[in-house]
Amino acid sequence: MAYLLSQLLTDSAARDADQVAVEHKDQRLTYGELERASNQLARALQALGVRRGDRVGIYLAKSTASLVSIYGILKAGAVYVPIDPGAPLPRVAYIVGNCGIRLLISTGDRLGRLRQAFPEAGGLETLLLADWDRRREAAAPPGTRLVAWGPTLAAESDAAVPLAGIDTDLAYILYTSGSTGEPKGVMLSHRNALTFVDWARGRFAITAADRLSSHAPLHFDLSIFDLFVAAAAGATLVLVPTETTLFPLPQAQLMAEARLTVWYSVPSALILMLTHLDLRDFALDQLRLILFAGEVFPVKYLRQLHQVLPRAALYNLYGPTETNVCTYYQVVDVPPDRDEPFPIGRACENTEVFALDESGRRCGVGEVGELYVRGSTVMQGYWGRPEDTARVLAQNPLQPHFADLVYRTGDLVKLDPSGDYLFLGRRDNQIKSRGFRIELGEIETALYNHPAVREAAAVAIPDELIGNRIHAFVALNEPAAATAGDLERHCLAALPRYMVPEQIVLRPVLPKTSTGKIDRRALAEEPAVPAGLARSSAGEGAGS
Numbered sequence: 001m002a003y004l005l006s007q008l009l010t011d012s013a014a015r016d017a018d019q020v021a022v023e024h025k026d027q028r029l030t031y032g033e034l035e036r037a038s039n040q041l042a043r044a045l046q047a048l049g050v051r052r053g054d055r056v057g058i059y060l061a062k063s064t065a066s067l068v069s070i071y072g073i074l075k076a077g078a079v080y081v082p083i084d085p086g087a088p089l090p091r092v093a094y095i096v097g098n099c100g101i102r103l104l105i106s107t108g109d110r111l112g113r114l115r116q117a118f119p120e121a122g123g124l125e126t127l128l129l130a131d132w133d134r135r136r137e138a139a140a141p142p143g144t145r146l147v148a149w150g151p152t153l154a155a156e157s158d159a160a161v162p163l164a165g166i167d168t169d170l171a172y173i174l175y176t177s178g179s180t181g182e183p184k185g186v187m188l189s190h191r192n193a194l195t196f197v198d199w200a201r202g203r204f205a206i207t208a209a210d211r212l213s214s215h216a217p218l219h220f221d222l223s224i225f226d227l228f229v230a231a232a233a234g235a236t237l238v239l240v241p242t243e244t245t246l247f248p249l250p251q252a253q254l255m256a257e258a259r260l261t262v263w264y265s266v267p268s269a270l271i272l273m274l275t276h277l278d279l280r281d282f283a284l285d286q287l288r289l290i291l292f293a294g295e296v297f298p299v300k301y302l303r304q305l306h307q308v309l310p311r312a313a314l315y316n317l318y319g320p321t322e323t324n325v326c327t328y329y330q331v332v333d334v335p336p337d338r339d340e341p342f343p344i345g346r347a348c349e350n351t352e353v354f355a356l357d358e359s360g361r362r363c364g365v366g367e368v369g370e371l372y373v374r375g376s377t378v379m380q381g382y383w384g385r386p387e388d389t390a391r392v393l394a395q396n397p398l399q400p401h402f403a404d405l406v407y408r409t410g411d412l413v414k415l416d417p418s419g420d421y422l423f424l425g426r427r428d429n430q431i432k433s434r435g436f437r438i439e440l441g442e443i444e445t446a447l448y449n450h451p452a453v454r455e456a457a458a459v460a461i462p463d464e465l466i467g468n469r470i471h472a473f474v475a476l477n478e479p480a481a482a483t484a485g486d487l488e489r490h491c492l493a494a495l496p497r498y499m500v501p502e503q504i505v506l507r508p509v510l511p512k513t514s515t516g517k518i519d520r521r522a523l524a525e526e527p528a529v530p531a532g533l534a535r536s537s538a539g540e541g542a543g544s
Contacts, residue, residue: 003167004190005228006074009035012234019208023258024239027064031234034068036158041072043156048126048147050103052077052164055173057096057104059083062218062239065130069105070227077164080172082218084514091183093117095175096124099185099383107131111139167191173383174221176321185383186321195376196324197228199348204289208234211258215240215265220515221321222293225264245269248276256282262289266516267297274301275454275477279308293317293325295517296341296423296441298448303334318344318423322392322407324377326351329420339449343420351375353421355413360397363415370427371413374406431460431468438499446494447474452481455510458501459524472501473523475509
């Protein structure tokens with residue numbers, strides 16, 4: 001039984017070294033090749049001074065080299081820290097400094113950006129460059145040692161590296177957006193990841209015959225399923241190029257041409273294809289499993305997905321980065337008259353979830369409360385943020401007799417009679433406006449139920465007079481498919497007047513974060529909308 005993530009690769013390589021482990025464009029690595037290359041990298045990192053528990057950054061586009069990097073870092077006993085290759089330079093510099101990255105794996109074409117981020121030697125001691133050449137030396141940050149990937153790895157033995165670490169050691173740190181504007185480093189151990197990986201492999205019956213998509217960027221927690229469930233089963237992982245994720249046609253073509261059997265992404269990636277293509281035109285009969293997470297999947301698109309790909313099993317997975325996936329729900333059918341989102345389901349095996357009301361009492365059927373998560377998938381904390389950690393990792397209030405930390409998700413849920421939890425929204429998304437308590441997610445559900453709406457986001461704008469004003473941003477299927485007035489009338493028919501957005505702004509597309517989710521923070525920070533693009537009803541409504 002594996003207790004370190006790197007053992008998943010080693011075990012699969014021992015079972016079938018010639019099985020293809022990863023495909024990316026025209027590149028392929030077998031399990032044997034990935035095992036040997038990661039062994040060489042682990043030894044090279046150790047020779048460069050990396051020790052057990054050190055943080056090693058990966059500042060690469062998703063590629064075969066990034067997979068070698070992940071496993072090489074883990075085999076060296078270190079912690080991998082993936083950095084969004086498209087992140088603003090201040091964010092890159094913050095992450096490197098925050099968790100003390102001394103060695104960064106990157107490429108020569110990013111040297112100029114790194115020189116801007118680190119104009120003087122500031123803790124970043126070594127850059128291991130996958131495409132280094134001497135012509136780029138002058139672009140390196142001052143005082144930083146450049147090391148060439150190819151010659152450095154070639155000089156090392158590819159024999160097995162002695163295991164370094166135990167299951168409670170950190171395996172990776174994923175940086176998420178923080179409420180203060182500074183990203184928070186979520187610390188996950190080998191045990192945290194392996195508990196989830198073991199569950200997912202068994203629950204979805206992943207085998208060596210499967211071909212899994214790798215749609216999520218490496219700094220997004222969805223990538224943990226892609227990387228390590230594939231390795232655990234000895235399956236083939238197909239990397240979806242970043243540029244492909246932006247366009248529906250090449251994405252659908254890759255699904256068909258790569259003969260994918262398992263797809264996992266945020267709903268917006270699937271919605272992009274559903275709204276621009278007829279997926280029945282593509283050879284997707286081999287696709288047996290579609291998993292989605294990260295956002296609420298509007299029911300009208302789930303219905304469409306079920307209709308065009310009836311052979312694929314659909315699962316809604318839920319879990320913040322801090323817990324991995326902790327609940328799941330299989331969508332078996334989508335009745336034509338259903339417009340309410342499907343549940344996030346029930347706890348994964350070897351995980352417990354429960355909801356508590358504001359008084360700390362466990363919620364029963366139909367009662368609203370905050371979701372708590374208990375078990376070995378729960379993170380170790382936030383890097384260098386003990387106060388933030390203490391706010392969300394708390395002693396289990398239902399069990400006072402011994403140390404037992406649980407994670408407070410901040411998500412409001414309700415238990416239905418069948419034992420599944422319904423996601424109602426973020427605790428901090430439950431706003432007050434004119435004295436009314438309002439769930440922004442309920443407004444978004446109403447907007448999505450309009451046939452012309454492709455994407456929708458409701459945001460709260462703080463207001464001293466009434467508490468919050470509600471603005472909605474909408475992208476339509478077709479530019480002239482509806483007006484802001486049409487959407488206002490639709491909302492009035494579905495919602496109380498106090499919940500109808502004061503402004504409805506039509507956009508060609510809504511901004512996205514680097515992980516593919518709608519960027520609500522960016523929308524909330526936008527200036528006032530020009531007349532003609534929004535419906536304004538300031539002063540309307542009632543309630544106190």
